[in-house]
Amino acid sequence: MSPVKAAHTRKTRLTHTPPVEIRVAQPITMQRPVLVLNASYEPINICGARRALVLVLKGVARTEEEQGAILHAARVRVPMPSVIRLLEYRRIPHQTRALSRKNILLRDRNTCQYCAIVLNSGELTLDHVQPRSRGGLSTWENLVACCHNCNRRKGNHLLNELTEMKLLREPRPFSLHTSRHIMRMIGHSDPKWRRYLYYES
Numbered sequence: 621m622s623p624v625k626a627a628h629t630r631k632t633r634l635t636h637t638p639p640v641e642i643r644v645a646q647p648i649t650m651q652r653p654v655l656v657l658n659a660s661y662e663p664i665n666i667c668g669a670r671r672a673l674v675l676v677l678k679g680v681a682r683t684e685e686e687q688g689a690i691l692h693a694a695r696v697r698v699p700m701p702s703v704i705r706l707l708e709y710r711r712i713p714h715q716t717r718a719l720s721r722k723n724i725l726l727r728d729r730n731t732c733q734y735c736a737i738v739l740n741s742g743e744l745t746l747d748h749v750q751p752r753s754r755g756g757l758s759t760w761e762n763l764v765a766c767c768h769n770c771n772r773r774k775g776n777h778l779l780n781e782l783t784e785m786k787l788l789r790e791p792r793p794f795s796l797h798t799s800r801h802i803m804r805m806i807g808h809s810d811p812k813w814r815r816y817l818y819y820e821s
C-alpha cells in the first residue's frame with residue numbers, strides 16, 4: 621500500500637462513527653429515557669437511549685449509570701446507559717419556555733389548580749386568575765390549568781371574593797426548576813436516577 625493510501629485509510633478509520641453501524645438492540649432498550657447530567661452533575665435533560673449512546677460513543681459524554689442491558693454490535697459490547705454526563709460543562713441559559721396552553725398544562729401537571737382534579741388535556745381549560753375582564757393579563761403568573769366546573773364557579777370573580785376557592789400553588793414561569801420536577805416524575809421509577817435528582821436531600 622502506498623503511504624498516501626495508508627494515510628487515507630487511517631483517516632477514514634478515525635472519522636468513522638460507530639453508532640451508524642449499530643443495528644442490534646431491542647427497540648425498547650433504545651427508546652428508554654436516559655438522564656443527561658451536565659459536567660457538574662446537575663441534571664439538565666432527558667434523551668432517548670439511542671441519542672445517549674451516540675453521545676457516549678462520540679466521546680461527548682460518559683456513562684455514569686448503566687441500564688443493565690448490553691448492546692452487542694459488530695465488535696463491541698456497549699453497556700446501555702441509564703444516566704450520562706457531559707464531559708464539557710455546557711452553560712444552560714435560564715430558559716423560559718414559550719407561553720402556551722400546552723406548557724401551562726405541563727407546568728400544572730394537568731391538575732386543576734383549584735380542586736386538584738387530574739384530567740386529560742382536552743378536559744382542562746386555562747383560567748385567568750385575575751379575569752381578563754378585570755385587567756388580568758395572559759402571563760405565566762396569571763394563567764393556570766382549570767377544570768370546567770371550577771372555571772364556571774369562578775366566573776368573573778377575583779380570588780379574594782371567593783372564600784371557597786384557593787390556588788394549589790402560586791403560578792410561576794416554566795423554569796429549570798419545573799423541568800426538574802418533570803425529570804423527577806419520569807425518573808421516579810428508576811433508582812439509578814434518584815441520587816442525581818434528589819441531591820439536595
Ligand SMILES: [Zn+2]
Pocket residue numbers: 732733734735736737766767768769770771
Ligand atoms: Zn377544578
